[in-house]
Amino acid sequence: MPFFLVMGGVSSCFILLIVLMLAADVMFTSVGDFKTALIKPEIQAALKLTMLTCTASAILSLWVAIPLGYLLSRFRFPGRWIVDTLVDIPIVLPPLVLGLSLLILFHLPIYGWELERWLRDDIGFGVTYRWPAVVLAQFSVACAFAVRTMRVTFDQIDPRAEDVARTLGCSRAQAFFKVALPQASRGMIAATTVAWARSLGEFGPILVFAGATRMRTEVLSTTVFLELSVGELNAAVAVSLIMVVIAVIVLVLLRILGAGPSQ
């Protein structure tokens, strides 16, 4: 009994902290504040952009995380530990530094050539301080988490099944698509969830790399900052709670999807 009291007591401290924070937010705000926030065109635009960019960065993250996670899990190749370390850098880097690094990357002149200028003038697809910068800033961090999730997923899948598939006539690619990938479906959902949630919470790199221009590059996390900066505390709290509700809805939906047919 004392064992469970101690374990439960320590665990409940963290749970209690989260619940109290949310409760404080709810008590601070009112239905009126929500209505005021939701009818603002700027916040509606930010909500729409948030949903779109989070979904885009989560899908992009999954596309990269599946092959990279698989390669890191299955193969020993020269420089593997370097790749493994590089993947973690966006996780440990301070968010502002990540945004700054993206900004420098796109505007560093290399013998008179500049990535951003080339994208904007020659390709017609400017990135910095536009919506693609929001996606890229979110993707840079979200992808690192998705890669970790997919790697653990493939680590837990027995490679023998792929070996047997190859003896049955599969190429390596067929063994991956027909045997490994179907087994990784729940890991893929987990990776998408993590990437989506990380993207929703991203703020620092977006502020530096995409800016916080209302109706253009403003996402909900920057809305909270912008509302706070003009002293609109009620609106900032209301938007924060909207983010909590969206996050909970998306996470629950993805969990239901993940616990579907394979369970």
Add this chain to the structure above:
Amino acid sequence: MIQLIDVTILAGQFALQNVSFEIPSGRYAALMGRTGQGKTTLLEAICGLRKVTSGKVIIDGVDVTDWSPSDREVGYVPQDLALFPTLTVREHLAFALRLRKQTSLQIRIRTDELAELLHITSLLDRHVKHLSGGESQRVALGRALSFRPAVLLLDEPLSALDEATRKEMHGLLKQVQQSTQVTTLHITHSTEEADALADCRFSIESGQMQTTD
């Protein structure tokens, strides 16, 4: 026919040196030896999952040493069976046939035929997660035999089964071998199993192959 000529396999600290043996077509051979002697390594080399450092692997008179596993036409049942958890029994039996672009009718006929031979007709639409050890064993065997391979490699296929199921599987393996005439190499630790099934026997001791009868 399975023939190995002076095959050397180096895997880290482990080495199998100059292994040579031949199993004539249609024969059932047992490969015995203590744990860690390289029996599984040898099977993996025959089916192409492990590279040989030197020597030749010949299947039905064709040198397949440098062939990929997918081209060797070798049926392989690993010790842990490695069934595909997302597929049904029927999908397991049809897996290799689909890769060979057989028609739906051909696949249906072959899966029904195999299911009857292995007594798993009632399990065809079940997912493999819900099968018993003996049933899983039959599915793995059916999957390996589905594409009518030239040779069949069995890596301790009965070691995890209870006594009664093992006896039952002895009879089934004998029946399968008689009806398909597939050249079989079966790794086992059990002398009783080798006596019941094999018509020739090999053993590995200290990296060297010996014919015991």
